[in-house]
Amino acid sequence: GELPGVNELGEAIRILSDSENPQSSQDDLTDFEYLRRKAYDLAHQRFGNRIYIRGLIEFTNICKNDCYYCGIRKSNIHVDRYRLTKDQILACADEGYVLGFRTFVLQGGEDGGFSDEAIADIVRYIKERYPDCAVTLSFGEHPYETYRLWRMAGADRYLLRHETADRVHYERLHPDSMSYDNRVRCLYDLKSLGYQVGSGFMVGSPYQTPVNLAEDLHFLAKLQPQMIGIGPYVPHKETPFAKMKQGTVRQTLVMISLLRLMFPKALIPSTTSLGTIAADGRERGFMHGANVVMPNLSPVSVRKKYELYDNKICTGEESAQCRGCLDRRAEAFGFQVVVDRGDY
Numbered sequence: 529g530e531l532p533g534v535n536e537l538g539e540a541i542r543i544l545s546d547s548e549n550p551q552s553s554q555d556d557l558t559d560f561e562y563l564r565r566k567a568y569d570l571a572h573q574r575f576g577n578r579i580y581i582r583g584l585i586e587f588t589n590i591c592k593n594d595c596y597y598c599g600i601r602k603s604n605i606h607v608d609r610y611r612l613t614k615d616q617i618l619a620c621a622d623e624g625y626v627l628g629f630r631t632f633v634l635q636g637g638e639d640g641g642f643s644d645e646a647i648a649d650i651v652r653y654i655k656e657r658y659p660d661c662a663v664t665l666s667f668g669e670h671p672y673e674t675y676r677l678w679r680m681a682g683a684d685r686y687l688l689r690h691e692t693a694d695r696v697h698y699e700r701l702h703p704d705s706m707s708y709d710n711r712v713r714c715l716y717d718l719k720s721l722g723y724q725v726g727s728g729f730m731v732g733s734p735y736q737t738p739v740n741l742a743e744d745l746h747f748l749a750k751l752q753p754q755m756i757g758i759g760p761y762v763p764h765k766e767t768p769f770a771k772m773k774q775g776t777v778r779q780t781l782v783m784i785s786l787l788r789l790m791f792p793k794a795l796i797p798s799t800t801s802l803g804t805i806a807a808d809g810r811e812r813g814f815m816h817g818a819n820v821v822m823p824n825l826s827p828v829s830v831r832k833k834y835e836l837y838d839n840k841i842c843t844g845e846e847s848a849q850c851r852g853c854l855d856r857r858a859e860a861f862g863f864q865v866v867v868d869r870g871d872y
């Protein structure tokens with residue numbers, strides 16, 4: 529049905545996110561737990577206990593953008609910049625395939641050092657070598673023609689969070705060189721090209737209000753993405769937002785549950801940032817309706833250099849260890865990580 533208006537929805541989000549105010553409603557459950565069960569049951573109905581994995585290859589930390597929240601923003605002179613070669617990227621995919629990954633996510637800063645054709649070439653190569661795998665790009669904002677080239681090369685999916693659906697809020701998180709309109713244009717272009725599209729936002733980003741979160745839900749209801757990635761904002765010490773508060777576990781879980789209820793079929797990851805602010809964060813994400821996890825397949829030598837926020841987890845392990853660790857963690861909560869493309 530219709531979503532409540534943003535003010536009403538914002539107020540509900542505010543109440544649900546406030547752990548001091550555990551409004552009890554249905555039977556003796558708090559609203560928070562009631563929401564969790566609804567979301568969990570819906571995910572369980574559709575996906576059973578299956579969790580899909582995507583192998584994340586962080587192929588460059590060079591970025592021309594300067595998002596105020598992001599640890600690899602161009603003004604951060606303390607970052608040791610790297611760019612993986614085509615061969616290194618393919619080696620990550622090879623390793624991932626053996627470990628049971630059937631989706632590879634190529635994510636990077638907006639690095640002009642890769643030509644459009646170079647990216648297309650990498651996509652083509654992975655798709656030829658692994659025709660049973662999906663390739664997801666997460667490489668920022670580009671013109672329609674570029675997205676078209678990559679789609680023709682075989683890219684199946686694209687991740688581009690809208691970050692916030694409120695124009696004024698967007699401008700507080702990004703410098704003038706970036707625009708809300710272009711972000712939105714990209715998402716609609718990607719959809720029209722037949723990509724499975726992932727969007728999303730940070731929870732608890734600086735200056736965000738519960739009404740902003742309600743606006744995010746309205747935006748997504750319009751866009752109808754196939755994937756929705758959200759995670760708490762976590763400060764990075766070398767950014768202008770270093771002193772800002774991080775997002776809360778509770779509010780992130782509330783938003784995951786609301787998204788699950790709104791988008792029963794969507795692929796919703798339990799993110800590394802949620803696992804960073806709470807040791808059991810990713811598992812709790814599954815319990816609130818998430819059904820995807822994106823372990824790191826990047827070479828161990830570069831992992832610490834792709835530091836979007838402080839204390840990012842899983843930067844010291846081999847890929848095989850990450851896979852094993854996640855399997856065990858999911859199983860401890862009754863879930864099973866499956867070898868599957870996990871299409872929408």
Ligand code: SAM
Pocket residue numbers: 597598599635636637638666667668669687688689691729730759760761762763764801836837
């Ligand atoms: N450059 C591409 C883009 O902009 O979509 C992909 C890389 S970008 C680093 C991936 C995501 O990291 C962003 O969409 C943002 O939501 C998230 N991110 C960046 N800094 C963060 C922070 N401090 N805390 C939590 N998430 C963050």
Ligand code: FES
Pocket residue numbers: 823824841842845849850851853854
């Ligand atoms: Fe990487 Fe657990 S998922 S060490």
